[in-house]
Amino acid sequence: MRLLMHDTLVSGMYLAPLVRDWVEPAADVTVVARADLRAGDVGAGDAALIPASEVALVQQSHQVVPAIAVVAEGIGPISLRTPVRPDEVERTPVRLLGASGVAELLARATLQPYFGIQATAWTRDVDGPAAEAVILEGAAAMRPIEGGFAEDLCRAWFILTGLPVVTHLLVVPLTVAAIDLLSVVDTLRNAGTAGRERRREWRTEQIERNGLDRERVNALFAGLRYDLTPTDRQALVSLFQRGGRGSTYPPLTTLQFVEPLTPEVDPTKP
Template structure:
C-alpha cells in the first residue's frame, strides 16, 4: 500500500521525520512525500495526508482518520495578498497559483462573506489574461508567512475564525474504507512520526524556518497555533469549510463523510 504525504510547511511535523529517516515505515508500506500533492495522483487503494478538498472525490471510498491531521487554530500558512487595503477591492479575478485545495476552500469561504470581495474568476493558469489583472493573490506555505514586499497580507484562517469561531483543518488522513492490516500500520506509523517530530521540534523547526527565510518568531507563532489531531469540534469545522468553500463550484460538498478514530470506526 502507498502512503502519500503532501509536502508543505504546515505538514513539517510529519514530513521532516519521514524525510530524515527518524521513523522507518512498516514492511509493505511505500511512503512518498510529494510537494503539491494533487488529487489525480492518489489511487483508489492509497492512503494520503492531504487537503480535505480531496474528499470531493474520495468521500465514498475513504475514511477520515481523526487521530492524524493538521489544524490551524487562528494562525495559518494561507494568506491573501492585495495591492491595496482589502476593503478597497470590490471585484477582481483571484489568483490560485501553486496553492492546494484547502487554500481554495478557505478563499472561497471568506472572500465575499468577510471581505466583501466578489471574485470574477478563480485563476490557476499563470498565462491566463485574468492572472495579470488579479488584485487578490492567494499564497500558501512559507510564502504566506513571509512579509510581503508591498501591499497587504491577510491570514485567511483569522477571517474564518472571526466568521465562524472555528479552526481550519488544512490536512486530513484518508484511508481506504475497505481497511486492512496495512491501514492500521499506517495510522500507527504516522502517530509515531508525529511524536518524533514533536520530540525533536527544537532541532528541526528553527532550521526549517531559516532555510525557507521565515522569521523564527513568525514561525513559532504558527507552530504554537497548530494542532495535529481532530476532536469533534474540528470535524464540524472541516465539514463546514467543505460546505462553504464549495459554494459556486461544480463540486458539491460531500454529504456523507465517515470518520475513523484511530484504528476503529466512528
Template sequence: MTLRLGLTSDIDFAPLFFPLEAGWAGLPNGITTRTDDPARLEKALLAGELDIAPVNPVLYATHINSLSLLPYPVKATDLASDSIFFISTQRPDQLDEATVAVSPNSQTGEMLLKILAAKYYGLNPKPFPVPSEASALEALQGQADTCIISGEAAMRAAGWAKAKGHFVEDLTKAWWIMTGLPLPTYLLAVRKEWTRTDPEATNLARSLMVSFRRAIQSGVEQRSTLLDRASHKTGLPVPALDDHYRLQRYELNEGHLRGLLEFYRRAAAQGLLPQVQDLDFFPSLTPLAATPAPPPRRSQPEQPRPVANPERPARPALERIQATEAPDSAEPETTTPEPEAAPGTPRRSGSRRAAVRAEAKAKGLRVIRGGKDTSGSPGSEDDEES
C-alpha cells in the same frame, strides 16, 4: 499487499513528515513512500497510484464516494493557520470585483474566499488559475488584483507582501472570526478500493497511525534540528517557524469536526460543493479512543501563577473551576473570636504581659494595672496592651 503512502517535502508539513524521512521514527513493514508536492500527491491518489495521502478538504468533498479519512493525524490549528493567505494590492473593501490568482495547491483558500467574500469582505472574486504559487505572486504585477497563497510559499510570501504595503489576511483566521470554529487545512485520505481489496488494510492503517504519533513526538524531542532544517530551506527565522509549528494541531477533536462540517454546509448552501452529511473514517474513530490520553490538568495549581496583566479577565476554564468550588449562596463574612487560652498557656494573639495577667488571675492573685485593681473589672480579660 503493501500500503503506498504519499509524503510531501513542503516545509509546512515538516513536524509530521520530516521525522519519517529522517529515520527518527520508522514505518511498519509493508509501507512504501513517495514524496511530492501536495497537488501531485492528490492526483496520484485519485489515479490509484497511492493508497493514503494528504488532501485538502475540498478534494475530499468532491471525491467522497471513493475516499475515506484516516482518523489521525490531521493538519489544523485552533485559530489561524499562518499558511493560507489572501494577498491584495488594495484593501478588499475598495474592490467591487477582484481577479484572484489561485494555484492548484490553494483549493481550500479559494473556497474559503468564496464563502467569506460577500459577507466578510463585500467582494465578488473571479478566479484566475495559475500553475504555481510563484505564478500567483507574479500575477499581482498586473494580471490579477489579488492572489491566494498556501503552504510553504505562503510562509515565505506573507512577510514580503506586508513589506510591500499589500493587504494580507489569514483566511483561516477570518473563518474563525466569522464562525467561531477552527478548520482543518489538510486531511489524510484513504482510497476505499484499497480498504476493500487489501485484507491487511486495517492493521496497516493502525500501524501507520502509531508511526505518525511517534514521528510527531520525535519532532518535539528534536525540535532544534527540525527548526534549523526548516530555516535553512525557507530562509525564515527560527523563532517564526517555532511559533508557526506550535500553532499546529494533529489530533482530530470535536471543534475540528464541527468546523469541517460547517465549512461543507456553507459551501453546499452557495452551490460550491456537493452536500457532505457526515465524514467517513477508516478505521473507525472508536479504536482511536483507546490511545492513552494526556493526564488531566490540575484544577488547583501548587503555586499561584504570576499575573501578567491584572486587568485581563479570568479565563473561562478558571471561571468554571471557581464556580464549582463556590458555595450555593454567599454568606456575610463573620469573625469568630479566638477561644480563651488555657490557664498557664499564653494567648497566640496577646502579648506576654497579658498571658502573665491571665495566669495570675487563674491562681486567685490580685492584678494591679495603673494603680487600680482590675481583677474583677468587667471586660478586663479583653483589655490587652498591644
C-alpha cells in the same frame, strides 16, 4: 501499503522525520511525498495525508482516520495578498498561486463575507488577467511582506465562524485491513513524536531555506493541532458549505470515519 503525504509546511511534523530517516516507517508502509497532492493521485489501495479539500473527491472509496490530522486554530498557513488595503478592493480576479483546494475553499468562504471583495474570476494561471487578490499557502504565505498587505485567511474564517480550519486529513481505503490501518497510524504517530522532539531542527531548516518570518512560523505551529475533534468535523463541513459554491468540489454527503481505533485494531490503546 503506499502512504502518500502532502509535502508542505504544516505537514512537516509528520513528514520531516520520515524523509530525514529519523524514524522508519512500518515494514509494509512505503512513504511517497508530493508537493502537489490531489485526489487524482490517490489510488484505490493507498493511504494518504491529503489537503482536506480532496476528501470530497475520494469519499466514495476512502474514509477518514480522526487520530491523524492537521488543524489550524485562528492562525494558519494561507494568506491573502493585496496591493492596497483589502477593504479598498471591490472587484477583482483572484489568483491561486501554488495553493491547495483548502486555500481555494477558504478564499471563497471569506473574501466577500469578511473583506467585501467580489471575485470576478478564479485562476491558477500566472499569465492570466491582473489580479488584486492573490492567495498564497505554506512557505510562500509565511515570507515577510515586501509591499502591499497580507491577511491570514484562517484568522478571517475564525472571526466569521468561531471554527478552526482543517488543513489535512488522513484517509485510508474503505476496505482497509486492520493490520494495514495500524501500520499507517503507527508510522505517523511515531513520526509525529519525533517531529515534536526535534521540532527546532526541521523548523529552523524550513525558516532559513525559504526565508520565512520566524515569529509568524512559531505562532503558526503553536496554534496547530494534530487530531480531529467533533468541532473540527463541524468546521470541515462548514468550510465546504460556505466555500464550495462555484468550486469543483462536491458536498460531503457520504464521508465516513474510522472510529474509534478499538483495542483490537490498536493494541497501544487501553
